[in-house]
Amino acid sequence: MSVSPQPTMPKSWRVESKPHKFCPGCGHGLVLKCLGEVIDELGIQDRVVFGCDIGCSLLSWDFFNVDSVQTHHGRTTPVMTGIKRANPDLICIAYMGDGGGYAIGVGGIVNAAARNEKVTVLLVNNTVYAMTGGQMSPCTMPGQKVETAPYGRDAEATGMPTQGPEMISAITGDGAYVARGSMANLKQLKSYIKKSLQNQMEGNGFSFVEALATCPTNWRTNAEKTWEFVEKQMPQYFKVGEKKNPFEAKKEAQQNA
Amino acid sequence: MAEAMRLPTVTIIQQRGGPSTATVIYSQQEVTLTTYGGNGEGMRIVYSTSNHQELFDYTIKAFNVAWKYRFPTFVLGDGYQAKMRESVTLYDPDEKGVEYVAPEAYVGKPGTPGVDREPGLYRNTYNTEEELFEVLQQHFADFNKMTPEIIEYDQEATDDADVIVIGHGVVFRGVRDAVKELRAEGLKVGYFRPITLRPFPAEQLKAIATGNRKLLIAESAEGQLAKLVKDAIYGCTAEIVPYFRPGLGITTEQIVAKVKEVL
Structure with a gap:
């Protein structure tokens, strides 16, 4: 029996576009691996529409063997919402970074969340605008040195990091699923992504997962420091866990009944 | 996008x-x-x-x-x-x-x-x-x-016209009526109206932007239609006469008066 030397790719990945275009050590690949495995496990490859934003996330425009739309910067949530409304049988995933989601695209996310649109938003938070060279993003942490904050982010002048899932959970109605995972705990992140898609498939409401992810190129970190940053430092400001879970709520209601 | x-x-x-x-x-x-x-x-x-x-x-x-x-x-x-x-x-x-x-x-x-x-x-x-x-x-x-x-356009009475009035959109209504009025007075005036602004009916306008005719461009802007016209008729001999009223309506009477002024 021959053993394949290649690590297994999710079935829904598009082999023709591999190796992918992300930098070595980038978090996108692992987040997209989780997503690919979830698509396989749920058997929804024929129903998924994948929308990616501008920034590094756009490099995923031909990542999957699923219909994919690369949109304008910050416009992925509205585009996916439109596709979902036009064809509710499709499962729409809006994929973006923290710059696209929390700065230029925040209007789209906030209003889609407030309307409890039945789409899934998967937002990769790496604390910088990575494609353009590591400028300060909404999620840059206080004191973190980046290209446009060479002395570290000054919270007095530029505010504190955006708390995305906390905001989304505050403005969504019943049925929304909101969580923050991390590539430092892939099993957990994958389970969140899976629930966010199941939640959409059940038509419960808006589904949102933020994934803490690495960007060694712009953090200017070696492997050890990169891992330490995503595993130890980021959770100081970005608390990992489920913020809103209709599945749990349902269970509780049944127990109390 | x-x-x-x-x-x-x-x-x-x-x-x-x-x-x-x-x-x-x-x-x-x-x-x-x-x-x-x-x-x-x-x-x-x-x-x-x-x-x-x-x-x-x-x-x-x-x-x-x-x-x-x-x-x-x-x-x-x-x-x-x-x-x-x-x-x-x-x-x-x-x-x-x-x-x-x-x-x-x-x-x-x-x-x-x-x-x-x-x-x-x-x-x-x-x-x-x-x-x-x-x-x-x-x-x-x-x-x-x-x-x-x-491409779509509308043109009338241009064959022998000394002045061709060019207008689009709601201004064209004034242009059409003005030309009718001026023709009734025996004046050699015609009109050209681009309906598709893009693509612009360039060849059609070029064909009549000949000789020492005047092209009177009437628009409620400071030369936005004129820019499209100039681009389309580059190299033609007709003279361009602007009648720009940015942000203001243009009436039949105003066009009649302007044509008489330049004839």
Whole structure:
């Protein structure tokens, strides 16, 4: 029996576009691996529409063997919402970074969340605008040195990091699923992504997962420091866990009944 | 994005005064924005309507043209057309024999992507300059091929005209009536009205922009239509006479007076 030397790719990945275009050590690949495995496990490859934003996330425009739309910067949530409304049988995933989601695209996310649109938003938070060279993003942490904050982010002048899932959970109605995972705990992140898609498939409401992810190129970190940053430092400001879970709520209601 | 991805969009614009918030009343100051207002060199189709019936007719047409050629299509009206009342016959396009161009889903077609069919992969960002260059060449070629099939214009009494009045949109109503009046007085005046501002009926206008004729351009803007005209008739001998009233309406009487002034 021959053993394949290649690590297994999710079935829904598009082999023709591999190796992918992300930098070595980038978090996108692992987040997209989780997503690919979830698509396989749920058997929804024929129903998924994948929308990616501008920034590094756009490099995923031909990542999957699923219909994919690369949109304008910050416009992925509205585009996916439109596709979902036009064809509710499709499962729409809006994929973006923290710059696209929390700065230029925040209007789209906030209003889609407030309307409890039945789409899934998967937002990769790496604390910088990575494609353009590591400028300060909404999620840059206080004191973190980046290209446009060479002395570290000054919270007095530029505010504190955006708390995305906390905001989304505050403005969504019943049925929304909101969580923050991390590539430092892939099993957990994958389970969140899976629930966010199941939640959409059940038509419960808006589904949102933020994934803490690495960007060694712009953090200017070696492997050890990169891992330490995503595993130890980021959770100081970005608390990992489920913020809103209709599945749990349902269970509780049944127990109390 | 619609330009880059060749999405069949229809946008209806009713022009206001500008720049910025300016007035919500009326202008023809969004001609440049509507025809060419984007980064890069996206191709668009722009119909300029002059009354309610045309707004209705051209909106139907815009959907068909957008689906057929896959360029974003605009119906360009203005604040007057948006707010005034006049008679219009609403009809079922089927009863008029209008044939619909069949729409097509861009995503979610039958079958599993990568197994039964190729996935639909739509993007507006390219990795290399050459990639973009190639895509754009196709856009330009398609647009040029389409142009003779869709350009629309209206012209009258131009054969022997000393002055040809050019106007589009709601201003054309004043132009048409003024020419009628001036002809009744025996003056050699005609009109040319571009209906598609983009693609512009350049060859047709060029054919009459001859000799020492004057082309009087009447528009409620500071030369946005004039810019399209100049571009179209480059090299012609006719003289361009501007009649620009940015953000203001233009009446028949004003056009009559202006023509008499330049004749």
